[in-house]
Amino acid sequence: MPALSHGLSRFRGEAKPPGPSPRRSRESMAMDSKASMFTHGARPARIALFSGNYNYTLDGANKSLNRLVDHVQRTTGAQVRIYSPTSPTPAFAPVGELVSVPSVTIPFRRDYRLALGLPAAVRRDVEAFAPDLIHLSAPDLLGAAALKLGRRLKTPVVASLHTLFDSYLDYYGLGGLRALARRRLWQFYGACDFVMTPTPAIGEELRAQNLGVQVRTWARGVDADLFNPARRSADWRAAQGFDPDRPVIVFLGRLVMEKGLAAFADTIDRLAASGPSPQVLIIGDGPARAWFQERLPMATFAGFLTGEALATALASADIFLNPSTTETFGNVNLEAMASGLAIVCADAPNTRALLRDGRDAILCAPSDPASYAQALLSLCQDQNRLRRMGAKALDRSAAYRWTEILDEVVDIYAEALDARASAPSRAEVSPHELRARTGRRAGLIDAQAAALSTP
Missing domain, CATH: 3.40.50.2000 (Glycogen Phosphorylase B;)
Known part of the structure; x- marks a missing residue:
């Protein structure tokens, strides 16, 4: 683990200002050197991603997750294994190695499925995979079980917040449960090591709960070659x-x-x-x-x-x-x-x-x-x-280009790994350098969003 955390963070270059994404050819040219730097002295990182819907129904959250997995694998050489409910007729082919978990349809939203937690066979698969980092993308039964497993394995746990599910309750006659549902959401995210929120406003709401979790911003990007x-x-x-x-x-x-x-x-x-x-x-x-x-x-x-x-x-x-x-x-x-x-x-x-x-x-x-x-x-x-x-x-x-946005997520992964690394590994990077590097990179998108909000 120590060498892995250092390896993942050391290849990151200086953060780039927002602007048009490099063309695919430039990314391809840089991929080999990034992967080589990452694997120097250590095997590629293993990341276990737990999702309530990775590809069986298309939505904004799983489009972002698939794009993230593609970026992480291409630019770092990391191996990503995804655990999610599946369907015989998925909306699109998944990126990464997808493992199906047991699930049932949701009665009032039959296009979505509810994962039933982490059964023994799947848990053994996770343990055999031996992830260096766990990424949770939904506060469901699967996410809660994966969080518990991460704590037992002493593996860093990063969560990405995609939906405030309590905001849906009014549309199904359950508005009276919103306050309770929101408290449960904050409890779930507060038990993680890092939480990536899509906007600074949601991040500030989570920070106000004083839960001790590290909050970062993962904004979203747009493919300007497609949408223009x-x-x-x-x-x-x-x-x-x-x-x-x-x-x-x-x-x-x-x-x-x-x-x-x-x-x-x-x-x-x-x-x-x-x-x-x-x-x-x-x-x-x-x-x-x-x-x-x-x-x-x-x-x-x-x-x-x-x-x-x-x-x-x-x-x-x-x-x-x-x-x-x-x-x-x-x-x-x-x-x-x-x-x-x-x-x-x-x-x-x-x-x-x-x-x-x-x-x-x-x-x-x-x-x-x-x-x-x-x-x-x-x-x-x-x-x-x-x-x-x-x-x-x-x-x-133009300030929201996927390459820069997803590079920031990789830096948050690196920060999570560094934060859980042992003392000897931290000697490889001076404390001053580590604080400066992680603080500067993790705050880039927050700073961009703050600048964009001004007239």
């Missing part, structure tokens, strides 16, 4: 029957009620009452699709899209409306920003971390469809403002 204004297609718009001279309002995400579908539909109703029927595009699928289609019969439902098809559809819209208040980061917001769309969102902590009201977005009172409708109307009536706001959102997105 050049994907806009007049032919695609025409094929959907959209008027080329009128703005198209788009929703992107899973069609579940906690994504703000009711607020979106109410907003479109109010906008329609003020003038011509709005042009509305819905990208996504999910259990609430039938409800949403009945509620918005005039909308174009493109269904589930990925890759270039998704990027083209998104860039071919004009205004991105996201009234959801349950996001912890909002990957879809960032994809819309990179596509050059004008953004109208709920005024929530995750959107404030990304966007500035009145400059690169219009942030509205979360429970006020009239506020959303007024924002949409103002943009539809002033398309010069619409274009200016889209251009500013595009500029803003």
Whole structure:
């Protein structure tokens, strides 16, 4: 372990300022040297990742996790073994070595599965793998069992916070349990060594609990080669029957009620009452699709899209409306920003971390469809403002590139390993150098986010 922690941290270069990601060829050229530096004097690190949904249903969290695993394996040579529920019909092929764990479907969300903990056979597999670091991505039964196992094995435990599950309870008639659920979430994360939160605001809320856990920020990135204004297609718009001279309002995400579908539909109703029927595009699928289609019969439902098809559809819209208040980061917001769309969102902590009201977005009172409708109307009536706001959102997105974001996660892994290393290994790096290195790198994204939040 001592040599491993030093090996993982020593290859990291100086942190780079935000900017466009290097092209894949540059990454490929650097990969061999990074891997060589990492393995010098030590075997590659073994990382056990525990996920409630790694690839059986597509969502923002597992897209980020798969991208992280790919980055870690390519740039460090580390071996990542993933433990997650699986399905006979996964949404996409997993990155890394995936081990299935027992699970059952969730009654009110049958598209998701609940892991049933860590049975003996899987626990033995983890022990045989002998991870140097455990990464938990969900506070479920599997995560709790993996945390307990990590403590027994004396393995550093890092958690990434992707969802504040208590925010979903209102949509299922269980709002009275929110305070209890939030306390349980903080207890789970507080028992880990490090927690990576998607925004500084959530990190500060966790720090306020005085749990002793080390809190860092893992923001999300966007693939600017995929999501960009050049994907806009007049032919695609025409094929959907959209008027080329009128703005198209788009929703992107899973069609579940906690994504703000009711607020979106109410907003479109109010906008329609003020003038011509709005042009509305819905990208996504999910259990609430039938409800949403009945509620918005005039909308174009493109269904589930990925890759270039998704990027083209998104860039071919004009205004991105996201009234959801349950996001912890909002990957879809960032994809819309990179596509050059004008953004109208709920005024929530995750959107404030990304966007500035009145400059690169219009942030509205979360429970006020009239506020959303007024924002949409103002943009539809002033398309010069619409274009200016889209251009500013595009500029803003340039600070969030995956290579730099994921490099920071590797540094957090290294910090976790260094923190649990024995005294002899710390002699390899002076205490002053170690404090300066880990403090500077772990704080980079927090500093970026703070700088971005200023006018």
